[in-house]
Amino acid sequence: MSIPSDFVEETAEDGAVTLHFSGDLSIASIGDLPERLRDFASQAKRLDISGTGYVDTVGAWLIHRTARDMEAEIVGADDDAERLIAAVAGADQATEIRPDALNPVVRVLGEIGESTALAFTTLTGLIGFFGAIMVGFFRLVRHPGQIRWNAVIQRFDVVGVRALGIVGLMSFLIGLVIAQQGAVQLRQFGAEVFTVNLVGRLTLRELGVLMTAIMVAGRSGSAFAAQIGTMKLTEEIDAMRTIGVSPIEALVLPRFLAAVIMLPLLGFYASVVAIIGGGLLSWVELDIPPATFFARIREVVPLTDVYVGLVKAPVFGAIIAITGCYQGMQVKGNAEDVGKRTTAAVVQAIFLVIVLDAFFAVFFSWIGWN
Amino acid sequence: MSASQTIAYNPDYDGPIISVRGLRNSFGEQVVHDNLDLDVRRGEIIGVVGGSGTGKSVLMRSIIGLQMPNEGEVEVFGQHILGKSDAETIEIRKRWGVLFQGGALFSTLTVAENVMVPIREFYPDMDREFRREVAKYKVCLSGLPPDAAPKYPSQLSGGMRKRAGIARALALDPELLFLDEPTAGLDPIGAAAFDNLTKELQQTLGLTVFLITHDLDTLHAICDRVAVLADQQVIAVGTIDELLALDHPWIQEYFNGPRGRMASSGKKMLG
Ligand SMILES: Nc1ncnc2c1ncn2[C@@H]1O[C@H](COP(=O)(O)OP(=O)(O)O)[C@@H](O)[C@H]1O
Ligand SMILES: [Mg+2]
Secondary structure (H helix, E strand, C coil): CCCCCEEEEEECCCCCEEEEEEEEECCCCCCCHHHHHHHCCCCCCEEECCCEEEECHHHHHHHHHHHHHHCCEEECCCHHHHHHHHHHHHCCCCCCCCCCCCCHHHHHHHHHHHHHHHHHHHHHHHHHHHHHHHHHHHHHHHCHHHCCHHHHHHHHHHHHHHHHHHHHHHHHHHHHHHHHHHHHHHHCCCCHHHHHHHHHHHHHHHHHHHHHHHHHHHHHHHHHHHHHHHHHHCCHHHHHHHHCCCHHHHHHHHHHHHHHHHHHHHHHHHHHHHHHHHHHHHHHHHCCCHHHHHHHHHHHCCHHHHHHHHHHHHHHHHHHHHHHHHHHHCCCCCHHHHHHHHHHHHHHHHHHHHHHHHHHHHHHHHCCCC | CCCCCCCCCCCCCCCCCEEEEEEEEEECCEEEEEEEEEEECCCCEEEEECCCCCCHHHHHHHHCCCCCCCEEEEEECCEECCCCCCCCCHHHHCCEEEECCCCCCCCCCCHHHHHHHHHHHHCCCCCHHHHHHHHHHHHHHCCCCHHHCCCCHHHCCHHHHHHHHHHHHCCCCCCEEEEECCCCCCCHHHHHHHHHHHHHHHHHHCCEEEEECCCHHHHHHHCCEEEEEECCEEEEEECHHHHHHCCCHHHHHHHHCHHHHHHHHHHHHHC
């Protein structure tokens, strides 16, 4: 094994100090020598390495650096050591480990400014991106032969069909929970029969579509961002452009169409499954037989509730597709950016969906669809 | 060493640095290597050539323990390493550096930080300030300009990324360097500079270099011996002149094709 390196100091009669090194001067044996040399207070005139064994570049660097800082002379180097010391001396250049850091106040101010600017550029970017999608859409409407049906159908499958299981399970449980909570609370007034109203109206009007949108944002919005982002990194998107394929038409539009068309279907399906869940609980807990339950649903749920859900769903789908694809297209640099953009896509999609849902609520009550 | 079963590194060993015997690698139906033997001598630059997909990268991955072969023995520095855990081979792994085909730099770290990663992993007690200095001179030693050290890999050109990969491979002052197609995708000047760098490092640091390449110029310029991979085996090892004396069709085609002749005449004109 390697012999630990060490040094002893020798003071000559004229006061000149020589450091005699011993052992191997290598990365494995150097130990705490760098610290000890740094803490060594006095200045040495000579560094004698004639007593050392195996020397590698780390050892050579230590000798070179010590000699440089103490303005000392290196003696006793054999050919190998001399060559190594010359090599590392040639590589001794002022440089940094990381890019310069700013002072904290400036940095915080800068970050506030940057995130404000980013919020606005993201908003305008999303609107511009929506415009680009519309342009691509109408171009395809005029040239329907160029629609990539395969890609579109494949997206339908991934975004819609494959989500049926998880969306169904989630909605079923939500229906159960609403009915259960409703039954417990309304029973206090002897009004447990209104559980049916609660389940029917809440799911069709609000929760069915909203929860589906959140699920699709997490499932497909993130996938859009990650897929497109990775293609951006591997220059696939640039390659497409040069071949004359528009990435908007080839990548974004199929995803946009899939989300816009699938979300109403999924949302309606989710509402129905939630109602089934609520019906099941009402049957078990409140002794309302299914036939009565569904007859009541038809009485108490106005058709406008279904319209409300179905009007909102495509808008939410569009939001999810636009944020996902937009963030994917913004990826640059490295794999970490794909992760960041994917997170941003999901967070922005869910945030925008909930904000728009609030606007829709106000709007629909204003036009009298209560 | 702390763990008694850790394989110790023996500095007095002077047999072949790498010794591969009876290696067999397959992926499903596809057999990549079958009964492959190879010896690499101390201090040489051995070039490994072969058509695309003949398993050069897989051979390298088997030697460094990233790919578990179906059969065979691999010795590095005279120690069996197949089937050993990472903890057991740590002393051996400190002695080699690897440059992967794609560079494989950590994209979220700067070049200098990339170089510091192996040092921090294997020598956690090294003085922090000294570690930073080591990272800096390694970056410059690998031929990068000083202002490349605080840059992220995505800010570098392909050739600079290769050099950064070399800097990281050299971080621990290895005795054995694995290079997987280091000059692929470099311009001829950059490739020649890279060849010089490899040769210079080999001579200055006394390295043994396992060099996978397609670059005939590299083979002529810096390789002491060349191993030819074909038909799932190393069909021949030797200097280029020795290989030319064989009349294997692939070898003849490779070295005597139009590109092969140009590279060798270029060398004769220079030398
Ligand atoms: N992880 C893997 N799974 C399946 N096949 C692989 C894997 N890695 C390599 N191969 C196959 O092994 C063969 C040799 O690959 P490789 O060593 O990368 O070739 P090269 O000589 O060009 O470096 C190729 O045909 C490749 O398809
Ligand atoms: Mg390869």
